[in-house]
Amino acid sequence: MKSNETGQDQNIEPEKTYSRRTILKSAGIGSLGVIIGASGLGGVISARESASNSAKANKNTIPFYGKHQAGIATTKPALLYFASFDVKTESRAELIEMLKDWTKAAAAMASGEMIGGTQNSVYLPPEDTGEAAALDTANLTLTFGVGPTLFKKNGKNRFGIAHKLPQELKKLPAFSLDALDKDWCDGDLCVQVCSDDAQVNFHAIRNLVRIARGKAILKWSQEGFQGKNNPHTKNETPRNLFGFKDETVNLSPEKKMDFDKHVWVQSGDGPNWLTGGSYLVVRRIQMHIEVWDRTALGEQEKTFGRHRITGAPLGKEKEFSDLGLDRKDEAGNFVIPVNAHARQAHGKGDQPLYRRSFSYSSGMAANTGTLDAGLFFMCFQRFPSKQFIPVQKRLGQSDKLNEYITHRGSAIFACLPGIRKGGWIGETLFS
Amino acid sequence: MKSNETGQDQNIEPEKTYSRRTILKSAGIGSLGVIIGASGLGGVISARESASNSAKANKNTIPFYGKHQAGIATTKPALLYFASFDVKTESRAELIEMLKDWTKAAAAMASGEMIGGTQNSVYLPPEDTGEAAALDTANLTLTFGVGPTLFKKNGKNRFGIAHKLPQELKKLPAFSLDALDKDWCDGDLCVQVCSDDAQVNFHAIRNLVRIARGKAILKWSQEGFQGKNNPHTKNETPRNLFGFKDETVNLSPEKKMDFDKHVWVQSGDGPNWLTGGSYLVVRRIQMHIEVWDRTALGEQEKTFGRHRITGAPLGKEKEFSDLGLDRKDEAGNFVIPVNAHARQAHGKGDQPLYRRSFSYSSGMAANTGTLDAGLFFMCFQRFPSKQFIPVQKRLGQSDKLNEYITHRGSAIFACLPGIRKGGWIGETLFS
Numbered sequence: 080m081k082s083n084e085t086g087q088d089q090n091i092e093p094e095k096t097y098s099r100r101t102i103l104k105s106a107g108i109g110s111l112g113v114i115i116g117a118s119g120l121g122g123v124i125s126a127r128e129s130a131s132n133s134a135k136a137n138k139n140t141i142p143f144y145g146k147h148q149a150g151i152a153t154t155k156p157a158l159l160y161f162a163s164f165d166v167k168t169e170s171r172a173e174l175i176e177m178l179k180d181w182t183k184a185a186a187a188m189a190s191g192e193m194i195g196g197t198q199n200s201v202y203l204p205p206e207d208t209g210e211a212a213a214l215d216t217a218n219l220t221l222t223f224g225v226g227p228t229l230f231k232k233n234g235k236n237r238f239g240i241a242h243k244l245p246q247e248l249k250k251l252p253a254f255s256l257d258a259l260d261k262d263w264c265d266g267d268l269c270v271q272v273c274s275d276d277a278q279v280n281f282h283a284i285r286n287l288v289r290i291a292r293g294k295a296i297l298k299w300s301q302e303g304f305q306g307k308n309n310p311h312t313k314n315e316t317p318r319n320l321f322g323f324k325d326e327t328v329n330l331s332p333e334k335k336m337d338f339d340k341h342v343w344v345q346s347g348d349g350p351n352w353l354t355g356g357s358y359l360v361v362r363r364i365q366m367h368i369e370v371w372d373r374t375a376l377g378e379q380e381k382t383f384g385r386h387r388i389t390g391a392p393l394g395k396e397k398e399f400s401d402l403g404l405d406r407k408d409e410a411g412n413f414v415i416p417v418n419a420h421a422r423q424a425h426g427k428g429d430q431p432l433y434r435r436s437f438s439y440s441s442g443m444a445a446n447t448g449t450l451d452a453g454l455f456f457m458c459f460q461r462f463p464s465k466q467f468i469p470v471q472k473r474l475g476q477s478d479k480l481n482e483y484i485t486h487r488g489s490a491i492f493a494c495l496p497g498i499r500k501g502g503w504i505g506e507t508l509f510s
Numbered sequence: 511m512k513s514n515e516t517g518q519d520q521n522i523e524p525e526k527t528y529s530r531r532t533i534l535k536s537a538g539i540g541s542l543g544v545i546i547g548a549s550g551l552g553g554v555i556s557a558r559e560s561a562s563n564s565a566k567a568n569k570n571t572i573p574f575y576g577k578h579q580a581g582i583a584t585t586k587p588a589l590l591y592f593a594s595f596d597v598k599t600e601s602r603a604e605l606i607e608m609l610k611d612w613t614k615a616a617a618a619m620a621s622g623e624m625i626g627g628t629q630n631s632v633y634l635p636p637e638d639t640g641e642a643a644a645l646d647t648a649n650l651t652l653t654f655g656v657g658p659t660l661f662k663k664n665g666k667n668r669f670g671i672a673h674k675l676p677q678e679l680k681k682l683p684a685f686s687l688d689a690l691d692k693d694w695c696d697g698d699l700c701v702q703v704c705s706d707d708a709q710v711n712f713h714a715i716r717n718l719v720r721i722a723r724g725k726a727i728l729k730w731s732q733e734g735f736q737g738k739n740n741p742h743t744k745n746e747t748p749r750n751l752f753g754f755k756d757e758t759v760n761l762s763p764e765k766k767m768d769f770d771k772h773v774w775v776q777s778g779d780g781p782n783w784l785t786g787g788s789y790l791v792v793r794r795i796q797m798h799i800e801v802w803d804r805t806a807l808g809e810q811e812k813t814f815g816r817h818r819i820t821g822a823p824l825g826k827e828k829e830f831s832d833l834g835l836d837r838k839d840e841a842g843n844f845v846i847p848v849n850a851h852a853r854q855a856h857g858k859g860d861q862p863l864y865r866r867s868f869s870y871s872s873g874m875a876a877n878t879g880t881l882d883a884g885l886f887f888m889c890f891q892r893f894p895s896k897q898f899i900p901v902q903k904r905l906g907q908s909d910k911l912n913e914y915i916t917h918r919g920s921a922i923f924a925c926l927p928g929i930r931k932g933g934w935i936g937e938t939l940f941s
């Protein structure tokens with residue numbers, strides 16, 4: 080579903096800026112300016128003013144401003160670029176300045192504009208790095224979150240916000256079978272960038288890293304993807320790298336009541352700055368492709384408790400049929416085995432998650448000739464303590480899938496509420 | 511341009527197989543079979559037979575068979591997955607068997623079929639790993655090449671083909687400023703997978719790795735991308751990560767005479783098994799994003815010898831205008847500086863290359879908080895000794911761009927001629 084159905088602000092009056100698409104039309108004039116500059120005779124590019132409004136013209140644009148941040152209830156596009164940052168400055172003012180600069184850049188990018196417009200002096204580095212010029216916005220969303228360490232690190236109240244730390248925002252407990260590598264864990268800030276174009280994603284992260292320079296640095300990052308583009312099966316549930324449909328049973332943004340109950344933080348849940356936001360748990364889960372690929376289909380299906388082709392619960396025909404956890408076969412065994420992933424993840428059905436994950440592939444696992452690939456698991460929720468944590472406790476102990484996966488990375492962030500027009504990322508937290 | 515304009519065989523009579531798209535329609539029946547299997551009562555999925563022909567139905571399919579391999583003269587799609595393999599078996603027969611299995615799988619994937627069809631026993635691992643089921647073929651191409659070490663390694667004639675090694679297929683010489691890391695160099699075999707869907711690409715590489723098991727292993731791999739999707743600027747030259755249009759001056763597959771002269775190996779050039787093939791040089795070139803991003807626009811433009819916005823040669827207005835290398839400014843200096851990349855790469859204009867590169871981004875450079883990103887440079891040619899090698903010799907010595915880039919990986923492969931219907935990858939080499 081598109082964001083306009085889920086509380087994003089549709090009444091946007093974009094500033095008078097240059098769209099990435101119109102910049103090219105005015106290039107004939109623009110280049111004259113450049114020439115003068117480049118040959119040492121002048122300073123500023125005289126690019127033709129353009130009042131074009133790409134945000135309105137462009138249907139692949141998801142509003143940046145709104146009640147909730149985009150990138151949560153908005154449709155999952157093909158590609159993810161997730162980045163975790165460590166804040167290096169000790170100055171609250173500098174951090175706020177950076178967040179304000181990020182806001183401006185993010186709003187521009189999300190509406191397909193060049194950061195800082197196109198008026199570049201030849202004597203200065205261009206404000207926008209340029210590689211997304213002429214590209215579609217490709218449903219770009221940027222979603223910002225804050226980690227527990229932004230509030231307090233080594234006992235230190237870093238930016239005067241320690242008293243605002245929500246109870247729910249704490250480092251996740253260690254789970255059974257965790258094999259975490261600190262290179263894929265934690266972070267003071269996170270940005271989830273999603274779009275249908277890898278270059279648009281790269282451009283977004285790269286420009287945020289650049290703006291952060293001297294104030295925050297990239298701690299770790301992960302790109303991800305989902306298969307998406309068959310026009311004949313548009314509503315097909317995407318498959319994970321084990322070949323099974325994934326996110327069949329999931330909270331749906333189309334059910335606003337569910338989202339208010341289980342995804343969006345509500346007023347009174349904790350400190351008010353987070354109302355309208357959501358807790359994001361990310362787990363970088365390696366999937367042992369080679370082991371799985373040597374496993375018989377029947378075993379694979381028992382592992383998930385579902386059929387591979389249809390995605391239906393074992394013994395059923397339709398993907399969206401109820402799991403039917405009580406069903407037994409003639410020998411008296413559960414049709415969906417006790418340790419099947421679907422059964423263990425379902426539990427009593429009272430810990431619903433909104434999963435919004437992407438597959439990842441990161442070349443080779445070191446020197447093994449095998450692929451380092453898996454699931455970049457992401458879920459949003461109102462109460463980690465009542466949703467992700469108890470589910471993962473159960474999975475860590477009893478999930479048959481554990482024979483085929485290893486959790487390598489982990490982090491939790493509070494994704495901020497939506498940004499109002501004229502506001503900035505973190506405004507509710509720092510004001 | 512589409513492959514049908516460039517010698518790919520259009521008269522394909524696809525076998526009677528299951529298309530990835532129709533498999534889902536027959537899933538109602540299929541799943542009954544699965545159920546029986548999974549509960550231990552039966553063996554084989556009774557998926558409904560389907561005579562559907564997805565290769566014809568699907569317009570995003572590029573023919574696998576033809577005079578030349580697809581993926582060279584065919585339009586560059588959004589995403590690349592490149593893989594280099596080391597052959598581990600010492601048996602010529604096993605190597606040939608693997609190449610034949612690769613051929614079958616590649617032909618199936620390129621036409622959107624499941625590898626091995628959909629008749630899977632629950633007692634066996636499925637032949638196709640399944641994650642591309644229901645996905646479009648997304649213009650998938652698979653292009654296979656052989657490296658010099660396949661012929662001879664440590665003085666050993668490994669597979670009885672040492673006498674077939676072309677003179678032109680040798681490890682590239684060391685160039686000035688090379689900083690190669692062996693983890694990104696060489697290989698006995700390569701596969702270049704291109705498509706518009708990351709999951710389709712992953713599926714292709716993963717299934718080839720799987721089929722190779724016990725015979726060859728992944729040596730290294732690299733994913734790449736180009737920005738692509740603005741419907742308003744379809745013919746816009748894509749930009750590299752420095753924000754400049756790249757591949758403006760390039761051999762064009764639309765000019766068949768140029769391709770015969772400079773890209774396709776011709777009969778008589780060397781051993782005949784390569785006629786219709788092409789030499790591929792790959793260079794993994796890191797681009798120092800952070801340094802570039804602090805450089806003034808004027809300097810950036812002088813580095814390439816072109817304007818950023820338009821892509822026009824310095825002092826000119828149109829992207830496709832002649833470089834005009836003789837032009838001088840009032841002070842008597844060349845308008846396009848002596849060390850500008852365009853000038854140095856152009857030389858006397860008699861070493862034309864067909865470049866078909868992708869940008870890459872591979873997370874963070876180790877522990878620096880900076881991005882490991884750059885250009886996965888690929889070029890095809892008839893004579894490396896007269897094309898890539900002299901150009902790179904010049905660039906290594908005199909290119910101003912060297913201040914901003916580092917060559918980290920290097921390899922050369924002979925991309926095989928096209929595969930005839932009923933033939934197999936490497937047939938001309940091993941017969």
Ligand code: HEM
Nearest residue numbers: 319323324325326327328364383421424425454470471484
């Ligand atoms: C690589 C790791 C994982 C894979 C491949 C995976 C795959 C799947 C698959 C195929 C299903 C069944 C289809 C569906 O309903 O979506 C499923 C269901 C589910 N998974 Fe996972 N999953 C993984 C990890 C996790 C983790 C870490 C959690 C949360 C802690 C989780 C929570 C769930 C939930 C809540 C369901 C729905 C259960 C229900 O029917 O109520 N999964 N998963």
Ligand code: HEM
Nearest residue numbers: 750754755756757758759795814852855856885901902915
């Ligand atoms: C990260 C490295 C590189 C970058 C960013 C880069 C970028 C560019 C750009 C922006 C142009 C001008 C526009 C165009 O005509 O396409 C260009 C031209 C060219 N480059 Fe590169 N390039 C790189 C490496 C190389 C290498 C390694 C070679 C070959 C050894 C090469 C060969 C060429 C050629 C032949 C031209 C066209 C020159 C002419 O006008 O005839 N480039 N490159």
